[in-house]
Amino acid sequence: MLFFRLTWESFRFAINALKTNLTRTVLSLLGVTVGIFAIITVFTLVDSLENKIKSSFAFLGTNVMRVDRFPFEGGGPDYPWWKYFRRPAATFSEYKFLEERIKNAEGVTISASSTTTAQAGSNAFEGMALTGVAYxxxxxxxxxxxxxxxxxxxEINASRNLAVIGKKIATTLFPNQPALGKEVKIKGMKFIVIGIFEEEGEGFLELPSKDEACLIPYGAFTKMYYTGRNGLEPTIALKGKDEDVGLVALENELTGLLRAKRGLKPTQENNFALNKTEFIQNTIGSIFDVISVAGWVIGGFSILVGGFGIANIMFVSVRERTNIxxxxxxxxxxxxxxxxxxxxEAIFLSLIGGGTGILLVFLLSFVPIGSLDLILSFGNIILGIGVSSIIGVVAGIVPATLAARLDPVEAIRTA
Structure with a gap:
């Protein structure tokens, strides 16, 4: 009990000292405020931007593997694009072949896409992302x-002229009236609207949004567009099982089935690329990891200056209160x-500065930045408080130790 009572008394002494030297207190915490504000602002921007970009790529699906001609990780001066260009495109027969035989997938589908215009009466919607899909x-x-x-x-098997459209398309073509059951004209063909997607909001970096998307049966799509090697290339996609970490089992099985379907000999290399959608998200994550490091560097210098400022003030405070x-x-x-x-006293100085910096970031999150929503996460708040506490301990431990080791007789003699 004595320990806790003395600790509480120390707490009160520290608070009174901060109140007594208010101007010095404010000047001391400015460095920490700027440093925490810089770091947490960068992290908040990075997290918000990363989440926005990743959500914008949600149309690629999660835990999904695609059969393409070109690998996602391609590029560079030595990229053999001519080899991939000569590869055959995926076909509907390959999709049916996989659908009947694949065992390590939750589902397999085929789709093909194009951009076109939808019309309804005198209204038109340009730039619609039209996709022909399987059931x-x-x-x-x-x-x-x-x-x-x-x-x-x-309906899919019969290639019925039915459509599921995005919210933006529905409100544009049918303002102030329900779109379900209405007709839309796509490339001269009439389609009945049977569904409307949930509203997603504006896409980021001009990436596709379901608000501007339209799904129709794959057979109906092939009536309007030629699909294949010299037309619109369809994409076969497979949903991996949750227990298949890294989709290793799916990749191995899919490779064997596709090689068998395409009649490849053991000595021949694959003429297809199996792309995991997580590759894009991992690439995005690695880019933002680098930006986060830059944020630490930018804010670190400010916090370092703030820490030196607090340490300097604490040395002065020890000197002033030696007699006491x-x-x-x-x-x-x-x-x-x-x-x-x-x-x-040092920790409180640092925490007040850090808390002020976090408050400024919180207020900044209300400032509109286009379609990007700044969100100050609980993790970043804890990070800011944690860094502030560490800076306070580091900046105050040396002057506090010197004060604790003062000889009482010598200290009382000090004017």
Whole structure:
């Protein structure tokens, strides 16, 4: 109990010292405020931007593997693009072949896309992302509908002229009226709207958004567009199982099945690329890791200056209160009592500065920055408080230790 009482007294001494020298207190914490503000602002921007970009790539799906001609990781001066260019495109027969035989996948689908214009009466929507899909599209990709329904298997097999459209398309073509059951004209063909996607909001960096997307049966799509090697190339995609970490089992099985379907000899290399959608997200993450390091460097210098400022003020404070320290020790004050006074003072200075920096970042999050929403995460708040506390301990431990070790007789003699 005595320990806690003395600790509380040290706490009070530190608070009173900060109140007594208010101007010095404010000037001391400015460095920490700027440093924490810089670091947490950078981290908040990085996290918000990374989450926004990753969510914008949600149309690629999660835990999904695609069959393409070109690998995602290609590029560079030695990139053999001519070799990949000569590869055959995926076909509908390959999709059916995989659908019947694949075992390490939750689902397999095929789709083909193009950009076109949709019309309804005198209204038109340009730049619509039109995609022809198989019934199994919903097994691989998320199809969140606000109204209506998805295609039935019989409707897909019969290539019915039905469509699921985005919210933006619906409000543009049918302002102030329901779009379900209405006709839209796409490349001269009439389609009945049976579903409307949930609203996603504006896409980031002009990436596709379901608000501007339209799904139709794959057979109906092939009536309007030629698909294949010299036309619009379809994409086969497979949804991996959760227990298949890294989709290793799926990749091995898929490689064997595709090689068998395409009649490749053991000595021939694969004429297809298996791309994991996580590659893009991992690439994005690695880029932002570098930016985060830059944020530490930028804010680190400010915090370093702030730490030196606090340490300097603490040395001055010890010098000013040497006589008081001597009196306290002569009356029986323990070394840790004196130590805690100055250490708490340094920590409070740093925490107040860090808290002010975090508050400024929080206020900054209300400033609109286009389609980017700044979100100050709980993790970044804890990071800011943690860094502030560490700076306070580091900046205050030396002057606090010197104060605790003062000889009471010598300290009382000090003018």
């Amino acid at each position: 199994t599209y919903q097994d691989v990709y998320e199809v969140a509908l606000e109204e209506g329904r998805y295609f039935s298997e019989s 320290i001597g009196i306290q020790k002569s009356l029986g004050a323990k070394n840790y009592f004196i130590l805690f006074q100055f250490l708490f």
